[in-house]
Amino acid sequence: MSVLPADGAGPASAGTDVPDGDVLVRIEHVTKHFPVRTGGLIRRTVGQVQAVDDVSLVIPRGKTLGLVGETGSGKSTLARCVAGLIPVTGGRVTFDGRDITNLSRRAMRPFRRDIQMIFQDPYSSLNPRRRVGAIIGDPFAIHKTATGNERKRQVQELMERVGLNPEHYNRFPAEFSGGQRQRIGVARALALRPKLIICDEPVSALDVSIQAQVLNLLTDLQKDYGLTYLFIAHDLEVVSHVSDSVAVMYLGRIGEVGPEGAVYGSPRHPYTAALLSAAPAADPDTAASRQRIILTGDVPSPIDPPSGCRFHPRCPKAQPLCAEQEPQLEAKPGDVETHQTACHFPVVPGEDLAAAAAGRSEVA
Amino acid sequence: MILAGQHGGIGYGMQRLPCRPWCLAPGDTAGGRTTVALLEVRDLRVSFTTADGVVQAVRGVNFDVDAGQTLGIVGESGSGKTVLTQTLLGLTPGADVAGTAKFEGTDLLELSEDQMRRIRGARISVIFQDPLTSLHPLYRVGWQIAEMIRAHDKSVSKKEAAERAVELLRRVGIPRAEQRATDYPHQFSGGMRQRAMIAMALALSPALIIADEPTTALDATVQAQILDLLLRLQHESGTALIMITHDLGVVADIADDVMVMYAGRAAEKAPKRDIFYEPHHPYTKGLLESIPSSSAAGDRLRPIPGQPPSLINLPAGCKFHPRCGYVMDRCLTEEPALRPVGETGVHASACWLPVAAAGLGEKAEELREETVRQGRGEAAAEVAEASAADVPGAAVVGIDGEGAAG
Numbered sequence: 001m002s003v004l005p006a007d008g009a010g011p012a013s014a015g016t017d018v019p020d021g022d023v024l025v026r027i028e029h030v031t032k033h034f035p036v037r038t039g040g041l042i043r044r045t046v047g048q049v050q051a052v053d054d055v056s057l058v059i060p061r062g063k064t065l066g067l068v069g070e071t072g073s074g075k076s077t078l079a080r081c082v083a084g085l086i087p088v089t090g091g092r093v094t095f096d097g098r099d100i101t102n103l104s105r106r107a108m109r110p111f112r113r114d115i116q117m118i119f120q121d122p123y124s125s126l127n128p129r130r131r132v133g134a135i136i137g138d139p140f141a142i143h144k145t146a147t148g149n150e151r152k153r154q155v156q157e158l159m160e161r162v163g164l165n166p167e168h169y170n171r172f173p174a175e176f177s178g179g180q181r182q183r184i185g186v187a188r189a190l191a192l193r194p195k196l197i198i199c200d201e202p203v204s205a206l207d208v209s210i211q212a213q214v215l216n217l218l219t220d221l222q223k224d225y226g227l228t229y230l231f232i233a234h235d236l237e238v239v240s241h242v243s244d245s246v247a248v249m250y251l252g253r254i255g256e257v258g259p260e261g262a263v264y265g266s267p268r269h270p271y272t273a274a275l276l277s278a279a280p281a282a283d284p285d286t287a288a289s290r291q292r293i294i295l296t297g298d299v300p301s302p303i304d305p306p307s308g309c310r311f312h313p314r315c316p317k318a319q320p321l322c323a324e325q326e327p328q329l330e331a332k333p334g335d336v337e338t339h340q341t342a343c344h345f346p347v348v349p350g351e352d353l354a355a356a357a358a359g360r361s362e363v364a
Numbered sequence: 365m366i367l368a369g370q371h372g373g374i375g376y377g378m379q380r381l382p383c384r385p386w387c388l389a390p391g392d393t394a395g396g397r398t399t400v401a402l403l404e405v406r407d408l409r410v411s412f413t414t415a416d417g418v419v420q421a422v423r424g425v426n427f428d429v430d431a432g433q434t435l436g437i438v439g440e441s442g443s444g445k446t447v448l449t450q451t452l453l454g455l456t457p458g459a460d461v462a463g464t465a466k467f468e469g470t471d472l473l474e475l476s477e478d479q480m481r482r483i484r485g486a487r488i489s490v491i492f493q494d495p496l497t498s499l500h501p502l503y504r505v506g507w508q509i510a511e512m513i514r515a516h517d518k519s520v521s522k523k524e525a526a527e528r529a530v531e532l533l534r535r536v537g538i539p540r541a542e543q544r545a546t547d548y549p550h551q552f553s554g555g556m557r558q559r560a561m562i563a564m565a566l567a568l569s570p571a572l573i574i575a576d577e578p579t580t581a582l583d584a585t586v587q588a589q590i591l592d593l594l595l596r597l598q599h600e601s602g603t604a605l606i607m608i609t610h611d612l613g614v615v616a617d618i619a620d621d622v623m624v625m626y627a628g629r630a631a632e633k634a635p636k637r638d639i640f641y642e643p644h645h646p647y648t649k650g651l652l653e654s655i656p657s658s659s660a661a662g663d664r665l666r667p668i669p670g671q672p673p674s675l676i677n678l679p680a681g682c683k684f685h686p687r688c689g690y691v692m693d694r695c696l697t698e699e700p701a702l703r704p705v706g707e708t709g710v711h712a713s714a715c716w717l718p719v720a721a722a723g724l725g726e727k728a729e730e731l732r733e734e735t736v737r738q739g740r741g742e743a744a745a746e747v748a749e750a751s752a753a754d755v756p757g758a759a760v761v762g763i764d765g766e767g768a769a770g
Contacts, residue, residue: 212667241656280613
């Protein structure tokens with residue numbers, strides 16, 4: 001089963017397609033706005049950063065949902081909403097059949113064991129003054145599941161599991177390389193046998209040769225422990241490698257979602273097509289032959305997002321309709337039911353978007 | 365060792381100057397050479413003395429860059445790629461530097477700070493990774509570009525310089541350039557800042573631009589814009605480019621020649637296609653194989669085991685041997701020099717594997733494995749076992765010729 005938007009009104013309602021038992025996380029119409037305040041004594045609210053706007057997604061148990069998007073697309077904010085680290089402005093997050101939206105600290109506590117995070121920067125996410133054994137052992141201490149020698153034994157087991165030398169229990173993070181530090185982060189996330197691990201750019205800070213080590217480790221752990229991943233990255237190849245299904249975010253909204261093969265094989269949203277064509281391919285022949293879709297301009301500000309389809313000012317296919325009416329996520333003709341696109345004029349296979357984009361940039 | 369043989373430029377329909385056999389050993393002169401390279405670096409060595417010991421950042425690197433050519437320098441963190449180029453620009457104070465770097469006939473390493481200042485920015489300019497820290501936050505963008513023009517040529521009036529700054533901003537695709545020239549850097553987005561940096565780098569029509577990870581901090585769609593711009597401007601002005609990056613995708617896009625660095629040395633140097641389709645050095649091969657690609661989704665990746673060595677405490681012999689799947693006995697003690705490999709004559713690799721063992725095909729793999737079977741004694745077998753145990757699934761040739769790990 002793949003990811004479905006959980007839009008109850010849509011034809012592909014997740015409630016009917018995916019039995020509840022197979023769904024670990026259900027994100028329904030989640031919205032997160034941050035107020036923008038003026039400086040000074042009286043802090044008036046002058047606007048809202050619409051970081052996440054009406055996002056609905058489903059993550060099936062034991063699967064990986066890849067979340068792709070550029071800086072400011074809201075993917076990390078969405079992840080933090082799912083983890084319960086920040087309250088949502090609207091919508092609902094259901095974990096394992098139970099509503100965890102905006103729970104109090106105390107009520108959230110049991111779920112914290114089940115939902116863990118791995119962060120991007122293994123240099124700033126580990127306390128430099130604490131020993132690795134203590135860092136990995138923290139979850140046991142906080143949740144009072146193991147103490148003393150038993151905790152040490154479990155920590156060493158974890159270290160071994162993620163490919164660290166258990167004898168390095170007493171070392172400080174500074175004594176480890178970037179890849180090893182990320183393994184420490186993985187071990188810490190794994191400590192309480194969580195059901196869901198949210199990986200926020202887990203390999204972006206690592207060198208290519210090390211990146212592959214960590215990706216393989218994540219794949220193995222998923223297989224062994226039946227883990228579910230929400231995997232956020234800006235590297236499309238990495239996301240493609242690990243994900244069962246992929247959601248593409250742009251300015252707080254989902255532009256396209258579907259099985260990995262469908263989204264990468266025949267992208268329907270012009271933004272997805274542009275992203276895929278822009279990703280550097282480590283193959284000179286592919287690089288020389290493919291037609292790059294060069295978008296004009298930058299991502300607009302989420303404080304004042306464009307009307308209608310948020311992508312329309314940069315879209316090579318934009319029509320007047322796009323500025324007026326917001327497109328809904330829906331399966332386009334010829335696509336499988338789970339492959340849904342929010343676009344009035346979806347890309348047709350074989351269409352030359354690159355030429356359209358080039359023509360547009362000359363006008364602009 | 366003299367390699368005569370020229371290869372044509374690869375890429376974007378531009379007529380390239382004949383490229384020289386640039387994988388020569390130090391001190392060699394090429395036979396039949398008709399042009400002098402724009403930049404000739406010979407046996408460059410850079411080390412820093414620190415409290416922990418001597419950091420050998422660059423350990424004998426040779427390369428040439430011709431006018432209008434793009435050289436891609438690829439390597440992981442700590443491979444010495446940034447120190448290498450900063451040394452060329454006199455930006456590594458306190459370092460022990462040896463070797464020569466002839467640029468337009470003068471040795472950059474012998475220049476005084478004053479002489480260097482005249483070349484830096486005017487003849488060689490730099491684009492750094494992070495445009496926010498390389499632009500001054502308190503001065504207007506247009507002013508910064510104009511200032512740079514006037515710093516090198518006082519005869520240009522302030523008004524004229526300001527006009528040229530606007531023209532440059534327009535050339536790098538900044539909309540409404542007259543107005544944007546009066547903006548401060550924080551009013552620019554990341555992509556626009558990098559465009560402004562490129563405008564500044566182009567201001568005095570340099571012969572060489574060094575771009576140090578210019579797109580690493582940018583999003584994919586903006587990266588595509590910037591690479592596109594760099595290529596277009598290079599065509600227009602015939603500027604040579606050294607592109608430093610860890611991203612093989614960027615190299616595949618814009619380089620003519622590629623130098624893969626490992627532990628302060630060139631592991632492999634070749635025209636782009638040879639690096640990607642006929643790699644000889646196991647490190648290059650490992651890098652290529654460890655990139656996830658959508659075509660092989662679901663398969664396990666083949667990472668390189670271990671991690672890059674500390675530059676203070678380098679291993680003996682080939683610096684890559686502790687991570688190499690093809691480690692043999694001689695690799696433990698003798699460091700291989702760059703030598704010509706493959707069939708093209710312009711491809712060089714620093715590896716003890718036979719010169720014919722280039723490529724990703726089965727035949728090359730058989731040759732590599734056969735060589736390893738003969739060349740691997742007990743000592744090397746131990747190293748191979750250790751690295752196989754370190755990372756399950758890594759590409760390590762077992763003594764019986766099969767993948768040792770599962």
